[in-house]
Amino acid sequence: MSSAIVGIGRTAYSRRSGRTTKAMAADACRGALADAGLTMAEVDGMCTFMVMDSAQPIEVAWALGRDQLAWANGMYGGGNLVADQIATAAAVIEAGICQAVLVYRSLNGRSGYRFGTIDGPMQVEGDGQFDAPSGFLVPPQWFAMWARRHQHVYGSTAEDLGHIAITERSHAERNEHALRREPLTMDEYLAGRFIAEPFRIYDCTSEVDGAVAILLASEAVARGTNKPPVWLVGSANSQSGAGWSTWDDPTEMYARSVGPVLWDRTGLRPGDMDVACMYDCFTYTVMATMEGYGFCEKGEVGSYFAKGRATYGGDVVVNPHGGLLSEGYIHGLNHHYEATLQLRGDAGVRQVPDARLALVTAGGGPFGGANIYAKDKP
Amino acid sequence: MSDALLLPPVPLPDADSEAYWESLRAGTFAISRCSACRTWMHPPLEACRRCGAPTALESVSGKGNVFSFIVVRHPAVPGHAPPYVIAVIELAEQPGLRLTGIVDADPKAVTIGAPVQATVAEIGDSGMFAPRFQLVAS
Numbered sequence: 001m002s003s004a005i006v007g008i009g010r011t012a013y014s015r016r017s018g019r020t021t022k023a024m025a026a027d028a029c030r031g032a033l034a035d036a037g038l039t040m041a042e043v044d045g046m047c048t049f050m051v052m053d054s055a056q057p058i059e060v061a062w063a064l065g066r067d068q069l070a071w072a073n074g075m076y077g078g079g080n081l082v083a084d085q086i087a088t089a090a091a092v093i094e095a096g097i098c099q100a101v102l103v104y105r106s107l108n109g110r111s112g113y114r115f116g117t118i119d120g121p122m123q124v125e126g127d128g129q130f131d132a133p134s135g136f137l138v139p140p141q142w143f144a145m146w147a148r149r150h151q152h153v154y155g156s157t158a159e160d161l162g163h164i165a166i167t168e169r170s171h172a173e174r175n176e177h178a179l180r181r182e183p184l185t186m187d188e189y190l191a192g193r194f195i196a197e198p199f200r201i202y203d204c205t206s207e208v209d210g211a212v213a214i215l216l217a218s219e220a221v222a223r224g225t226n227k228p229p230v231w232l233v234g235s236a237n238s239q240s241g242a243g244w245s246t247w248d249d250p251t252e253m254y255a256r257s258v259g260p261v262l263w264d265r266t267g268l269r270p271g272d273m274d275v276a277c278m279y280d281c282f283t284y285t286v287m288a289t290m291e292g293y294g295f296c297e298k299g300e301v302g303s304y305f306a307k308g309r310a311t312y313g314g315d316v317v318v319n320p321h322g323g324l325l326s327e328g329y330i331h332g333l334n335h336h337y338e339a340t341l342q343l344r345g346d347a348g349v350r351q352v353p354d355a356r357l358a359l360v361t362a363g364g365g366p367f368g369g370a371n372i373y374a375k376d377k378p
Numbered sequence: 379m380s381d382a383l384l385l386p387p388v389p390l391p392d393a394d395s396e397a398y399w400e401s402l403r404a405g406t407f408a409i410s411r412c413s414a415c416r417t418w419m420h421p422p423l424e425a426c427r428r429c430g431a432p433t434a435l436e437s438v439s440g441k442g443n444v445f446s447f448i449v450v451r452h453p454a455v456p457g458h459a460p461p462y463v464i465a466v467i468e469l470a471e472q473p474g475l476r477l478t479g480i481v482d483a484d485p486k487a488v489t490i491g492a493p494v495q496a497t498v499a500e501i502g503d504s505g506m507f508a509p510r511f512q513l514v515a516s
Contacts, residue, residue, distance in 0.1 A: 117455075118454065118456065119456070122387045123389070123390040124388070124389055125390040126392075127421050129389035129391070129395060129421075130389065130395075130421050130477060131478050132387040132388055132501070132508075133386065133388075133479070133480070133501045133506075133509075134464045134478045134479050134480045134508075135386060135387060135450075135455035135457055135458055135464070137387060137455050138454045140452075140454065141448055141454070141464065144448045145446050145447070145448050145466060146446070148446045148447060148448060149445070149446040149490070152490045194452070195452040195454070196448040196449065196451065196452065197451060197485070198448070199448075243421075244466075244478075245466045245476045245477060245478050246474070250446060
């Protein structure tokens with residue numbers, strides 16, 4: 001691929017923004033434009049993903065003074081679409097339809113529409129209607145159901161999940177933008193209240209309000225921007241409608257099929273990655289996808305984290321910003337922001353030394369994907 | 379007096395699912411099955427996802443096993459008082475034929491693989507009915 005990330009922007013992350021998703025999206029997009037040294041006149045495409053909880057690209061473009069776009073795409077879906085969406089924007093650029101595309105995600109995920117809670121009464125349509133009677137309708141329950149199966153089949157433990165939460169929190173301690181920065185010990189993790197067993201509070205992402213924007217551009221545009229471009233090396237995605245009860249093996253996620261395709265497509269291997277921004281709506285998502293992408297064998301993720309292989313000085317630094325678990329749930333687009341900072345060498349006190357390649361994953365369960373970014377043009 | 383905010387979510391039937399919910403309302407647990415290749419499928423589909431032939435509901439035994447389960451401790455969804463157990467049940471009729479349901483049991487008594495039997499019960503006082511599951515001796 002020949003597109004690059006040339007600008008990144010974001011708002012503050014908070015529990016109550018007091019702003020519209022349109023205002024935050026526009027703010028984050030302005031940040032990305034300023035970062036790149038481009039103007040809105042040079043942007044001809046915009047896209048986002050959402051669950052009808054956010055402003056549409058044409059509204060945000062209008063707010064930014066752009067009267068029309070060549071491509072405006074609002075995809076319905078969650079974190080499973082992040083890598084897909086950036087890769088699609090790159091494909092749109094490489095097809096010659098656009099020269100620069102802003103990809104944003106803006107949500108009042110804490111003060112507005114919350115993914116983890118349902119306020120009754122409600123009628124549930126679509127495939128969710130069959131889970132309405134049991135109330136099996138929110139992500140913490142879905143992923144906990146899958147984690148239990150992994151524990152049953154592979155003997156993974158609460159402590160294994162705890163090591164993931166603790167490692168990510170230790171990274172967030174050095175990130176001023178993170179929502180949760182206080183140190184976390186295993187005793188505190190284990191004493192955390194249960195949400196849906198086997199998940200404790202620390203297994204769950206931190207819901208926040210905020211926005212992130214990523215500005216993707218053609219090579220021709222990228223050569224003239226302020227900061228060193230961060231190149232998209234390749235992308236692979238797998239989207240399934242199996243749902244949360246019919247997926248054949250919940251000890252595995254979409255990564256079982258995306259991993260081999262991604263490595264084959266890019267000629268790279270897990271061992272080549274300096275940074276891995278693993279989608280971590282829940283600790284178990286990291287566990288199952290680290291296995292799926294081939295960082296370790298099934299059942300070994302707990303010891304992988306416990307032995308320091310997922311932090312500075314180890315094999316690969318997983319979520320140097322603290323991830324969705326500790327930095328906050330900007331639906332995974334903040335992972336791409338962090339990868340860009342790291343590959344530019346702009347991550348400050350949490351810079352991964354000589355970071356040249358980053359894996360950024362998206363989604364969990366039956367659907368998701370990943371992109372690989374590089375400091376040097378592939 | 380029931381508090382409206384504590385009512386459970388209820389299904390909104392559509393053309394593919396109307397017969398499924400109607401059957402439950404009449405007290406029969408029945409699942410969508412292909413008229414040609416005989417594959418069971420849930421959620422119900424108008425036509426078989428394997429061969430495209432028409433489907434029809436057929437009664438199932440209600441026997442199955444716990445494939446996985448959670449113990450809900452945080453009241454994220456109204457309608458049930460924590461702690462309670464939601465399980466993915468694999469029905470005896472076909473490997474991989476699964477659906478979710480409440481298991482009426484002490485959370486400590488539920489294990490993966492445990493045999494269960496379905497009963498049909500009203501969802502709150504909604505006038506709609508759904509399968510629930512009880513542990514049975516293996």
